[in-house]
Amino acid sequence: AQSVTQLDSHVSVSEGTPVLLRCNYSSSYSPSLFWYVQHPNKGLQLLLKYTSAATLVKGINGFEAEFKKSETSFHLTKPSAHMSDAAEYFCVVSSSNDYKLSFGAGTTVTVRA
């Protein structure tokens, strides 16, 4: 069994300040972990993925995430938020024994000018 918990349903930041989106996972097998972003009325875009290589993963648009096995966490960060980062973000886990993706409930990011 696998699951994902996104610890914040809504995050509000000022433009130019850091963003932190928290994600904890559980998985019976070696997990693959992903972050997706969804802008309003759009599809889901893959930001980055962890598949058992380097624990610090760099993605698109300045985002990065760190896999911490001891904490079962995969938090997403960006050093400086931009207005265009306002969207919903999903943390996703899949296990090595199948390809089902388990989605977190999502975190809505608001960026204040």
Place this chain on the structure above:
Amino acid sequence: DAGVIQSPRHEVTEMGQEVTLRCKPISGHDYLFWYRQTMMQGLELLVYFNNKAVMDDSGMPKDRFSAKMPNASFSTLKIQPSEPRDSAVYFCASSLARGGVYFGPGTRLTVT
């Protein structure tokens, strides 16, 4: 690469009618997924294929939904008869082995 292509982008239909959603995965990808997104349930996996074979359809209401993948570059999701509770955004996605899963733009279905 064109990405995952879905059609139609929007569909409005009356209850009881048949609806067919179409998907063209990214060329070379061997996994194809159908997801449904609603405000209440979030993202739900309906069915997924590997090399055109159904691997898991446990999330799909089988009395009215059917999914097919007749070839590596095309899949359909059919709803017959449609009901208002089927109103949602339906996403098709594809992936290659253990790579990332890439989503299409979605089909927004409204059943009145």
